[in-house]
Amino acid sequence: MNAEIISVGTELLLGAVVNTDAALVARALSGLGINLLHTCVVGDNPKRLKEAIETGLSRSGLLVMTGGLGPTTDDLTKETAAAAAGKKLCLHQPSLERIQSYFNEKQVSINQEKQAWLPEGCHVLQNDNGTAPGCAFQAENGSTILMLPGPPSELEPMLLHYAVPYLKQRQEFTIVSHNVRIYGRGEAPVAQMMDDLMNGENPTLAPYANEGECYLRVTAKAHSQQEADALCQPLIQEIKNRLGGFVYGVDVDSLEALVVQLLAGQGKTLATAESCTGGLLSKRLTDVAGSSQVFHMGVVTYANQAKEQLLGVPRQVLEAHGAVSPETARAMAQGIVRASGSHLGIGITGIAGPQGGTAEKPVGLIYIALSDGKDTWVVKRSPIGRTKSRDWHRHCAASQALDMVRRYLTGLPVVAE
Amino acid sequence: MNAEIISVGTELLLGAVVNTDAALVARALSGLGINLLHTCVVGDNPKRLKEAIETGLSRSGLLVMTGGLGPTTDDLTKETAAAAAGKKLCLHQPSLERIQSYFNEKQVSINQEKQAWLPEGCHVLQNDNGTAPGCAFQAENGSTILMLPGPPSELEPMLLHYAVPYLKQRQEFTIVSHNVRIYGRGEAPVAQMMDDLMNGENPTLAPYANEGECYLRVTAKAHSQQEADALCQPLIQEIKNRLGGFVYGVDVDSLEALVVQLLAGQGKTLATAESCTGGLLSKRLTDVAGSSQVFHMGVVTYANQAKEQLLGVPRQVLEAHGAVSPETARAMAQGIVRASGSHLGIGITGIAGPQGGTAEKPVGLIYIALSDGKDTWVVKRSPIGRTKSRDWHRHCAASQALDMVRRYLTGLPVVAE
Numbered sequence: 001m002n003a004e005i006i007s008v009g010t011e012l013l014l015g016a017v018v019n020t021d022a023a024l025v026a027r028a029l030s031g032l033g034i035n036l037l038h039t040c041v042v043g044d045n046p047k048r049l050k051e052a053i054e055t056g057l058s059r060s061g062l063l064v065m066t067g068g069l070g071p072t073t074d075d076l077t078k079e080t081a082a083a084a085a086g087k088k089l090c091l092h093q094p095s096l097e098r099i100q101s102y103f104n105e106k107q108v109s110i111n112q113e114k115q116a117w118l119p120e121g122c123h124v125l126q127n128d129n130g131t132a133p134g135c136a137f138q139a140e141n142g143s144t145i146l147m148l149p150g151p152p153s154e155l156e157p158m159l160l161h162y163a164v165p166y167l168k169q170r171q172e173f174t175i176v177s178h179n180v181r182i183y184g185r186g187e188a189p190v191a192q193m194m195d196d197l198m199n200g201e202n203p204t205l206a207p208y209a210n211e212g213e214c215y216l217r218v219t220a221k222a223h224s225q226q227e228a229d230a231l232c233q234p235l236i237q238e239i240k241n242r243l244g245g246f247v248y249g250v251d252v253d254s255l256e257a258l259v260v261q262l263l264a265g266q267g268k269t270l271a272t273a274e275s276c277t278g279g280l281l282s283k284r285l286t287d288v289a290g291s292s293q294v295f296h297m298g299v300v301t302y303a304n305q306a307k308e309q310l311l312g313v314p315r316q317v318l319e320a321h322g323a324v325s326p327e328t329a330r331a332m333a334q335g336i337v338r339a340s341g342s343h344l345g346i347g348i349t350g351i352a353g354p355q356g357g358t359a360e361k362p363v364g365l366i367y368i369a370l371s372d373g374k375d376t377w378v379v380k381r382s383p384i385g386r387t388k389s390r391d392w393h394r395h396c397a398a399s400q401a402l403d404m405v406r407r408y409l410t411g412l413p414v415v416a417e
Numbered sequence: 418m419n420a421e422i423i424s425v426g427t428e429l430l431l432g433a434v435v436n437t438d439a440a441l442v443a444r445a446l447s448g449l450g451i452n453l454l455h456t457c458v459v460g461d462n463p464k465r466l467k468e469a470i471e472t473g474l475s476r477s478g479l480l481v482m483t484g485g486l487g488p489t490t491d492d493l494t495k496e497t498a499a500a501a502a503g504k505k506l507c508l509h510q511p512s513l514e515r516i517q518s519y520f521n522e523k524q525v526s527i528n529q530e531k532q533a534w535l536p537e538g539c540h541v542l543q544n545d546n547g548t549a550p551g552c553a554f555q556a557e558n559g560s561t562i563l564m565l566p567g568p569p570s571e572l573e574p575m576l577l578h579y580a581v582p583y584l585k586q587r588q589e590f591t592i593v594s595h596n597v598r599i600y601g602r603g604e605a606p607v608a609q610m611m612d613d614l615m616n617g618e619n620p621t622l623a624p625y626a627n628e629g630e631c632y633l634r635v636t637a638k639a640h641s642q643q644e645a646d647a648l649c650q651p652l653i654q655e656i657k658n659r660l661g662g663f664v665y666g667v668d669v670d671s672l673e674a675l676v677v678q679l680l681a682g683q684g685k686t687l688a689t690a691e692s693c694t695g696g697l698l699s700k701r702l703t704d705v706a707g708s709s710q711v712f713h714m715g716v717v718t719y720a721n722q723a724k725e726q727l728l729g730v731p732r733q734v735l736e737a738h739g740a741v742s743p744e745t746a747r748a749m750a751q752g753i754v755r756a757s758g759s760h761l762g763i764g765i766t767g768i769a770g771p772q773g774g775t776a777e778k779p780v781g782l783i784y785i786a787l788s789d790g791k792d793t794w795v796v797k798r799s800p801i802g803r804t805k806s807r808d809w810h811r812h813c814a815a816s817q818a819l820d821m822v823r824r825y826l827t828g829l830p831v832v833a834e
Contacts, residue, residue, distance in 0.1 A: 013443055013453045014453070015440045015442070015453075016444070019436055019439065023429075023434070024432065026431060026432030027433070036430040036431075037430070037465060038457060039430065039458040040455060040456060042454075043454065052455075187487070187489070188488045188489070191489045192528065208428055209487070211570065276703075277703075278702065278708070279689075279696030279698070279715055279717065282695050282717045283694075283695050283696040283697045283700045286693075286719065292719050295695075296719050297719060297720060300714065300716070302712055302713050302714060303713035306714035310714070310716070354706055384521050389546060391570070392570060
């Protein structure tokens with residue numbers, strides 16, 4: 001079955017709100033193995049909404065509509081969809097009672113009552129977090145129209161608890177997707193390496209770039225979850241064989257989540273000493289709930305004096321090689337291991353830009369060091385090609401540091417070739 | 418002129434990615450006074466993409482396409498749009514050279530070179546943050562097609578620096594918008610206070626919520642920039658009169674940008690001592706280019722031992738009141754002023770969640786202290802209403818700290834009523 005999402009709301013067309021509803025619905029449909037082929041947004045305009053519904057009914061077996069179910073006069077989704085599908089609206093008494101009890105009143109305004117008028121014969125989806133119920137019904141042409149409220153705090157639970165189970169019981173196939181996450185090789189070379197695997201139909205393989213990393217998505221369709229999963233596994237193995245240690249995980253949330261998990265599993269701790277990344281690395285580590293077990297201390301030593309004082313970076317190193325040098329990165333990593341008593345220490349120093357670059361030390365030149373108190377490794381990141389943003393340099397330097405820790409903890413060479 | 422956005426990418430239909438591109442473009446169009454009537458998403462499928470472009474050309478004077486400009490074989494936007502608009506693709510030599518220099522190579526792969534093939538006679542939009550250029554060109558029916566790369570880190574700067582100016586010079590009217598930024602009062606109460614100002618037609622006034630802050634956008638339309646600007650000013654003044662010190666700036670980038678600017682202007686320095694925010698505050702300060710002048714040192718003291726060792730928080734304070742207490746926040750702020758020699762110090766300690774809360778100290782309880790070495794102020798943030806995420810609590814605590822510094826430096830009471 002092919003599906004389509006129509007999101008209704010002028011606020012989406014003004015860019016005041018990001019359409020997270022569509023992503024939530026898309027993910028749910030993808031999980032059900034329902035092919036989503038189109039999504040569109042229309043404003044609170046009856047004529048354009050009617051056109052969008054008619055187009056949708058003509059090409060899609062399932063039309064999911066989000067938004068426009070509320071009490072105000074510009075909430076038109078139900079009225080317009082019912083008319084396009086050849087249905088009348090009827091008062092749904094249990095929904096009216098829910099709205100009354102939501103407001104703790106026997107009588108609600110005519111605007112509020114409007115929300116309980118639903119297409120005749122529809123399957124009602126209860127709203128546990130607001131007033132407007134959702135519903136699903138069959139149009140005259142056989143297509144299904146599913147309507148969900150716009151606020152994500154109402155849509156998401158209704159989708160998960162009522163709409164997905166409703167759709168699931170009508171499904172024949174299951175779809176399973178796995179993301180193979182890669183650090184150290186870009187999307188283009190990865191795609192090239194996988195070129196001969198990219199034309200499969202079941203499983204399918206697609207490459208995606210993602211903020212200095214990339215990942216490959218493997219997707220299969222079958223009658224059961226296990227069967228679909230079994231179809232994915234050989235392809236995932238083949239990708240791992242080709243990419244080796246550049247694959248850092250399958251279905252892991254992020255490099256930082258993986259690093260925290262590896263550290264916790266090995267009972268090890270990590271401390272950070274950051275200059276140009278300014279706390280981004282410690283922020284990313286502590287984004288992970290439970291990171292307090294493995295991360296006790298970080299310092300942001302922006303000034304040279306702070307590098308000397310907190311990390312014991314020798315003044316002669318700073319004077320002879322400069323703050324942005326492999327020697328300083330090394331001394332920072334070693335210094336934070338000493339200062340914190342952690343098993344591992346990271347030192348990052350560089351020029352994130354946009355100012356501060358010279359011919360010899362350009363914007364984007366960043367040194368990242370990892371020390372375990374005995375050995376210390378340094379990676380140099382040089383700017384290549386086009387000017388990148390400050391955010392980009394900082395993000396990539398933090399990712400590089402996390403990848404060095406990941407490689408260390410999994411027994412790979414810390415510095416990739 | 419009516420506009421339409423077509424976002425291209427199967428990842429959007431799988432819900433793997435939220436379509437922030439569409440919101441960024443929608444906001445930019447709204448700022449230009451261009452009516453956006455439709456947005457849609459199609460996958461990397463030539464047939465459906467062609468249909469979407471044909472529908473778009475038939476009803477919209479401006480078609481903005483996002484995504485699908487990259488090097489891989491499933492990047493089809495340019496090829497399909499050019500064909501639908503009756504244009505050939507030609508090699509754009511300067512773009513090829515940019516791609517070559519991006520990779521620091523004279524020869525790039527055929528996949529990479531593909532990105533430099535653009536519709537004949539198009540206006541090229543340079544990509545300062547990646548390889549795929551954007552472009553704008555006229556279709557045979559007179560409609561304009563504008564193409565932007567999918568990754569938001571490439572799309573956003575290209576949109577702001579090249580696409581908006583290109584569209585602007587083709588507009589008859591000039592639209593001027595000013596954002597009045599507010600900290601310490603929510604969207605709903607602000608909207609209520611401004612209720613009588615909200616029905617104006619030129620200038621218009623609209624409230625927006627934004628990650629624990631809110632802002633009011635004042636927009637006017639006129640034949641010249643000056644004229645439009647003059648229409649905005651009295652309304653901005655009236656908003657300032659009503660909100661007083663809760664307005665932190667007009668058209669400033671962020672609280673952190675303002676704080677860095679205020680510190681630099683007064684020749685003062687700030688140091689940070691963070692627990693639950695894990696480096697987010699120092700990360701946000703150092704997001705601002707040039708922050709090294711005013712920010713020399715930060716520490717992330719996640720463990721109690723680190724609080725004692727780096728900040729001299731007395732063990733008896735930690736034992737008597739706990740790590741999450743006004744006393745500890747105060748000692749952290751005072752400790753970092755001592756350790757760093759900076760003029761001002763921030764201490765943050767709290768429970769960001771999702772675990773670690775108790776009935777007495779629930780998730781979301783965070784203390785933020787500001788010290789100038791002489792006086793110290795503490796603000797307590799308590800969780801209210803619906804459960805919020807770890808990210809939310811951390812972000813709001815960092816913002817609160819920045820606002821305390823802002824209030825201190827502008828002579829307002831540090832702790833707002």
